[in-house]
Amino acid sequence: MQKREIAWIVVLVLIVGACFYYFSHRGEKKEIQINVSARPPVPAPRRGAAPVMLIYFTLDTYYRLNSLKVSEVDSQHTNTVEHATWRLVSKSGSAPVKIFQYGQALEGMEPYLPGVQPEPLVAGARYRFEVSAGRLHGVSKTFIFPAPPK
Numbered sequence: 001m002q003k004r005e006i007a008w009i010v011v012l013v014l015i016v017g018a019c020f021y022y023f024s025h026r027g028e029k030k031e032i033q034i035n036v037s038a039r040p041p042v043p044a045p046r047r048g049a050a051p052v053m054l055i056y057f058t059l060d061t062y063y064r065l066n067s068l069k070v071s072e073v074d075s076q077h078t079n080t081v082e083h084a085t086w087r088l089v090s091k092s093g094s095a096p097v098k099i100f101q102y103g104q105a106l107e108g109m110e111p112y113l114p115g116v117q118p119e120p121l122v123a124g125a126r127y128r129f130e131v132s133a134g135r136l137h138g139v140s141k142t143f144i145f146p147a148p149p150k
Helices: 002-024
Strands: 034-042 052-063 067-072 084-087 096-102 126-133 134-140
Touching: 002 067, 052 084
Parallel strands: none
Antiparallel strands: 034 052, 052 096, 067 084, 067 126, 126 134
């Protein structure tokens, strides 16, 4: 082979490698996509009790979660510490999960503080959901917990 042929082969390999890297998105940091949805109220568990709105969190695919946190966001005080209403952690990752509701016990996860139960969400309050799975992390847009229809 001549030097010219070797140079063309090297250039071709570099172009193919650059195209593969660019179009495969290998260099991009992936973020977990989160969708938060409120579902219609379920019937009251006992007579005279108020109906309860359900909040569902949907992830873009199945993940083994290491931590999740729902915290109340105070829009007037941006530098204050957020109040976590629900927080779960796992040392080795949860069972693969894609959709779950607020307060649900997830297999392989436990409360951040032992014995602490999820706090009820307040109608009209603003909340944020954060999740991590390995090196991946995701944060939802701020959502407002709706009041149940009458």
